[in-house]
Amino acid sequence: MGRGTWSWIVPDGLWEIAEPLIPPSRVRPQGGGTQDTLEETLFTAIIYVLVSGCAWRALPPCFGISKSTAHRRFLIWSRAGVWGRLHEGILHRLDDAGLLDLSRPVLDSAHVEVHLIADRNGLPLSLGLSGANMHDSLGLEPHVRGIPPIRSRRGPRRRRPGKLHADKGYDYDHLRRWLRKRGIRHPIARRGIESSQRLGRHRWIVERAVSWLAGCRRLHRRYERKAEHFLGFVGIATALICHRRLSKAAAPQ
Numbered sequence: 001m002g003r004g005t006w007s008w009i010v011p012d013g014l015w016e017i018a019e020p021l022i023p024p025s026r027v028r029p030q031g032g033g034t035q036d037t038l039e040e041t042l043f044t045a046i047i048y049v050l051v052s053g054c055a056w057r058a059l060p061p062c063f064g065i066s067k068s069t070a071h072r073r074f075l076i077w078s079r080a081g082v083w084g085r086l087h088e089g090i091l092h093r094l095d096d097a098g099l100l101d102l103s104r105p106v107l108d109s110a111h112v113e114v115h116l117i118a119d120r121n122g123l124p125l126s127l128g129l130s131g132a133n134m135h136d137s138l139g140l141e142p143h144v145r146g147i148p149p150i151r152s153r154r155g156p157r158r159r160r161p162g163k164l165h166a167d168k169g170y171d172y173d174h175l176r177r178w179l180r181k182r183g184i185r186h187p188i189a190r191r192g193i194e195s196s197q198r199l200g201r202h203r204w205i206v207e208r209a210v211s212w213l214a215g216c217r218r219l220h221r222r223y224e225r226k227a228e229h230f231l232g233f234v235g236i237a238t239a240l241i242c243h244r245r246l247s248k249a250a251a252p253q
Contacts, residue, residue: 114234
């Protein structure tokens with residue numbers, strides 16, 4: 001994909017990475033039914049909803065599929081973990097190309113309660129959602145654990161960053177001990193000691209990643225009632241961000 005029918009929506013090479021991850025469609029035991037829609041078309045329709053922000057019922061007729069078909073396949077693929085594995089697969093390719101830097105990632109939470117860890121270049125590594133009444137500090141441990149084991153040609157799989165930068169919302173002794181126990185250095189801003197003006201030296205990296213997420217209009221507001229559905233869209237967005245970096249590096253200069 002990329003030079004074909006849907007090149008104006010799906011970046012070149014993204015479908016080739018996603019296609020092996022798509023679970024086979026279920027066969028009706030009684031037989032019959034309508035002919036299956038091409039999975040490539042369904043994949044493109046889902047990305048169109050994410051980027052454009054349109055409702056499922058507003059899908060353009062050029063896709064040739066109903067809103068219920070596209071929405072149902074999005075739910076099936078979300079339950080199957082397709083979006084997380086797509087993001088992880090692109091991270092592997094980024095690391096193989098030497099484009100991933102785990103030396104000092106940054107953790108922050110923003111944008112409709114999305115918690116995000118980005119590498120030194122601003123590429124999303126781990127993400128999650130929380131309720132509006134949840135303190136930011138409660139998200140540190142699960143999101144550090146959520147960094148996937150990055151497959152590298154240059155050595156064993158890695159999932160622990162060298163350092164983890166975070167703002168004053170994560171300034172707690174038990175979090176520092178937890179990171180130290182795992183061999184992760186923790187330059188976390190200290191409340192009442194360090195000036196907030198110094199946080200921008202590293203925090204801008206994750207704030208830029210959040211702004212990239214905001215480029216997908218479906219994420220401007222949380223339309224989905226269930227958190228796992230909204231997290232599915234966030235997962236697709238992070239895969240698009242990482243794939244954009246991969247495509248830029250592969251493009252001829």
